[in-house]
Amino acid sequence: MKIGLLGHGVVGSGVTAITDSCAVKRVRRLEVSRILVKDEAELTDPRCTLNVEEILQDPEIEIVAECMGGLEPAHTFVSRALEAGKHVVTSNKKMFAHFCPELCALAAENGVTIRYEAAVGGGIPWMANLTRVKRLEPVQSFRGIFNGTTNYILTRMEETGMDFAECLNEAQSLGYAEKNPTDDIEGYDAKYKAALTAMKTFGAEPDLDAVITYGISTVSSKDLAWAKENGRSLKLIAEGKDDGDSISLWVMPVFLSKNDIFANVRENFNAAESDSKTLGKAVYIGQGAGSLPTAHAVVQDLLDIYVNQDAVPEAMKKRTVYNGNISARFYIRTGKPELFDAVTEQKLAEDTLLTKEMPLSEADRMIKESGDAALFAAMVAGE
Amino acid sequence: MKIGLLGHGVVGSGVTAITDSCAVKRVRRLEVSRILVKDEAELTDPRCTLNVEEILQDPEIEIVAECMGGLEPAHTFVSRALEAGKHVVTSNKKMFAHFCPELCALAAENGVTIRYEAAVGGGIPWMANLTRVKRLEPVQSFRGIFNGTTNYILTRMEETGMDFAECLNEAQSLGYAEKNPTDDIEGYDAKYKAALTAMKTFGAEPDLDAVITYGISTVSSKDLAWAKENGRSLKLIAEGKDDGDSISLWVMPVFLSKNDIFANVRENFNAAESDSKTLGKAVYIGQGAGSLPTAHAVVQDLLDIYVNQDAVPEAMKKRTVYNGNISARFYIRTGKPELFDAVTEQKLAEDTLLTKEMPLSEADRMIKESGDAALFAAMVAGE
Numbered sequence: 001m002k003i004g005l006l007g008h009g010v011v012g013s014g015v016t017a018i019t020d021s022c023a024v025k026r027v028r029r030l031e032v033s034r035i036l037v038k039d040e041a042e043l044t045d046p047r048c049t050l051n052v053e054e055i056l057q058d059p060e061i062e063i064v065a066e067c068m069g070g071l072e073p074a075h076t077f078v079s080r081a082l083e084a085g086k087h088v089v090t091s092n093k094k095m096f097a098h099f100c101p102e103l104c105a106l107a108a109e110n111g112v113t114i115r116y117e118a119a120v121g122g123g124i125p126w127m128a129n130l131t132r133v134k135r136l137e138p139v140q141s142f143r144g145i146f147n148g149t150t151n152y153i154l155t156r157m158e159e160t161g162m163d164f165a166e167c168l169n170e171a172q173s174l175g176y177a178e179k180n181p182t183d184d185i186e187g188y189d190a191k192y193k194a195a196l197t198a199m200k201t202f203g204a205e206p207d208l209d210a211v212i213t214y215g216i217s218t219v220s221s222k223d224l225a226w227a228k229e230n231g232r233s234l235k236l237i238a239e240g241k242d243d244g245d246s247i248s249l250w251v252m253p254v255f256l257s258k259n260d261i262f263a264n265v266r267e268n269f270n271a272a273e274s275d276s277k278t279l280g281k282a283v284y285i286g287q288g289a290g291s292l293p294t295a296h297a298v299v300q301d302l303l304d305i306y307v308n309q310d311a312v313p314e315a316m317k318k319r320t321v322y323n324g325n326i327s328a329r330f331y332i333r334t335g336k337p338e339l340f341d342a343v344t345e346q347k348l349a350e351d352t353l354l355t356k357e358m359p360l361s362e363a364d365r366m367i368k369e370s371g372d373a374a375l376f377a378a379m380v381a382g383e
Numbered sequence: 384m385k386i387g388l389l390g391h392g393v394v395g396s397g398v399t400a401i402t403d404s405c406a407v408k409r410v411r412r413l414e415v416s417r418i419l420v421k422d423e424a425e426l427t428d429p430r431c432t433l434n435v436e437e438i439l440q441d442p443e444i445e446i447v448a449e450c451m452g453g454l455e456p457a458h459t460f461v462s463r464a465l466e467a468g469k470h471v472v473t474s475n476k477k478m479f480a481h482f483c484p485e486l487c488a489l490a491a492e493n494g495v496t497i498r499y500e501a502a503v504g505g506g507i508p509w510m511a512n513l514t515r516v517k518r519l520e521p522v523q524s525f526r527g528i529f530n531g532t533t534n535y536i537l538t539r540m541e542e543t544g545m546d547f548a549e550c551l552n553e554a555q556s557l558g559y560a561e562k563n564p565t566d567d568i569e570g571y572d573a574k575y576k577a578a579l580t581a582m583k584t585f586g587a588e589p590d591l592d593a594v595i596t597y598g599i600s601t602v603s604s605k606d607l608a609w610a611k612e613n614g615r616s617l618k619l620i621a622e623g624k625d626d627g628d629s630i631s632l633w634v635m636p637v638f639l640s641k642n643d644i645f646a647n648v649r650e651n652f653n654a655a656e657s658d659s660k661t662l663g664k665a666v667y668i669g670q671g672a673g674s675l676p677t678a679h680a681v682v683q684d685l686l687d688i689y690v691n692q693d694a695v696p697e698a699m700k701k702r703t704v705y706n707g708n709i710s711a712r713f714y715i716r717t718g719k720p721e722l723f724d725a726v727t728e729q730k731l732a733e734d735t736l737l738t739k740e741m742p743l744s745e746a747d748r749m750i751k752e753s754g755d756a757a758l759f760a761a762m763v764a765g766e
Binding site for chain 2: 278
């Protein structure tokens with residue numbers, strides 16, 4: 001089975017490393033025959049090309065693996081591959097979170113499949129296991145630590161007492177954070193993964209703008225100190241729940257109890273948990289990024305297509321995202337604490353307070369209305 | 384597809400609860416048509432019978448699900464089902480750990496399959512995920528918290544400071560421990576699961592008697608106090624590793640660093656971790672027992688057979704178990720500490736010592752030779 005690979009960066013080069021290895025090539029006969037690269041400096045392999053038509057118009061290529069990242073031209077190339085009757089595997093969460101329903105419909109129209117295991121949780125076999133649970137029963141809710149960059153930063157802040165900027169610098173120098181870290185630290189990357197999980201678990205097509213999303217760019221060592229004093233661990237959590245008429249879907253830092261299994265997911269690891277009627281809570285923890293773990297997930301998708309385990313994608317329906325059913329206490333550090341007087345349960349410092357239990361949607365509205373760009377907000381889970 | 388169910392206790396009744404539900408019956412056409420029960424008091428359903436021949440000799444029954452537990456007559460019934468050309472699904476770790484190679488060969492001879500997801504880790508999709516990793520690369524090592532009873536007892540001892548006997552009583556009254564808890568507290572149950580995992584991951588047929596096995600029956604609140612003082616958590620760990628010529632395979636209490644993800648696996652939960660070249664460490668955590676989670680795993684196996692995802696079992700080869708490559712420091716509490724003088728690195732109390740780093744096989748020999756039945760031994764992991 002011939003594969004056209006789009007992109008030969010961190011993930012793409014991992015894909016060729018694995019598929020070129022003897023086991024996969026001989027036993028499974030999966031072969032990357034063409035690789036689209038972005039400039040002449042990347043023409044390091046005889047299979048490399050700068051012309052995408054050599055992949056999209058090659059009738060021998062049955063699967064296109066998209067590991068380019070970014071919205072365009074990835075979206076256009078994937079659409080054209082599907083229209084040409086090629087299966088698609090993608091590791092591109094941003095593109096796929098924006099276009100998943102459209103691309104799944106296009107795949108179904110053309111009798112092919114599109115798989116995206118690598119797009120959420122890197123190496124964690126999250127989509128495969130959700131698919132497995134779902135053939136027996138609906139998944140009622142999920143939560144995840146879906147972003148390794150922020151998890152690394154929060155772990156290091158907790159361990160060292162260093163402030164956010166220093167830990168971000170460290171993450172960048174180790175290759176755990178990109179030069180422009182906005183998507184990671186503002187929670188957007190986690191939001192894309194939460195949306196893709198909701199599409200899978202709930203068959204829901206959520207409005208991305210309705211997903212309440214907070215990152216960690218305003219976190220301070222003071223907040224980690226509070227976590228330590230109170231026996232808690234601060235993690236960037238994404239959560240989704242099927243409420244029947246609507247779904248709840250949000251991303252926010254959460255002060256977890258130390259007994260929570262997620263509290264011990266450290267460094268750049270990711271975690272994902274599903275909850276369903278008979279299986280109960282099932283947790284998966286592993287490498288959320290990195291060349292080989294992510295490429296492993298891409299190749300697993302290729303193998304699933306090779307052994308024909310996959311049907312055309314399921315239809316999705318638009319679902320309202322409503323976070324008014326999510327109720328919690330919130331930790332808020334702001335230059336304008338007086339704006340929260342009506343909902344304050346406890347003053348923690350001059351600029352920091354704990355709200356009484358209130359709906360997430362209401363907390364979100366008050367935070368947005370405060371206009372304080374330096375405000376740090378986190379949910380406090382459990383007692 | 385008609386299923387004959389052997390045993391209608393905790394797991395078996397969960398299986399009928401799930402397969403009788405509309406989704407599985409209508410969509411998947413899996414139907415339990417006969418249930419073997421052990422006495423007249425259990426004849427609560429028109430499908431129940433006391434005569435196993437009504438299952439083994441029914442040509443319409445294509446799969447036998449064995450949820451009886453114990454070595455006999457489970458082993459004989461499963462053998463006869465395979466000989467009759469029926470697929471088998473079993474949740475019986477003790478029986479299957481003893482007869483796995485024989486039964487897999489018998490299944491292969493008869494062109495049928497035998498699956499055992501529920502036998503290790505209850506609801507955790509451990510076998511399914513190991514199978515998935517293995518189609519891409521070998522699994523080099525694994526470890527697990529495979530016994531929920533002992534994990535519950537150790538968690539409660541840690542939380543409350545109560546002694547072993549009290550926590551065992553509590554576990555028994557909650558249904559987490561059996562009246563005769565020997566298999567659990569002596570580590571035998573964990574050994575069966577470790578052996579089954581080694582068979583799956585390494586294609587190895589290990590000598591069960593060569594698996595170094597320590598339980599927690601001699602643990603005291605003093606040992607948990609030491610764990611607390613040293614920022615550690617005590618867990619009953621099973622571990623296996625492919626060393627090429629031999630495999631290492633052992634079960635022992637381990638004082639884990641608090642930062643270890645396994646340190647936070649609490650109550651009656653189970654955990655399993657595999658390590659392989661490109662995926663790296665992959666961790667699965669979930670319900671290790673209980674009626675519905677374990678039955679969920681049985682029904683997942685039934686579905687795998689229904690959708691024909693399964694080949695006949697792989698052949699296994701005898702592999703030597705050799706634990707001389709496993710090196711660690713050991714915590715030993717004994718009435719005869721002088722027997723360990725030559726390997727003592729630090730005296731912790733009159734009756735308690737920490738050895739210098741030494742091979743597990745050597746520590747095992749010294750402990751056995753001490754003849755001290757009340758001795759408590761645990762490995763100390765990491766720094």
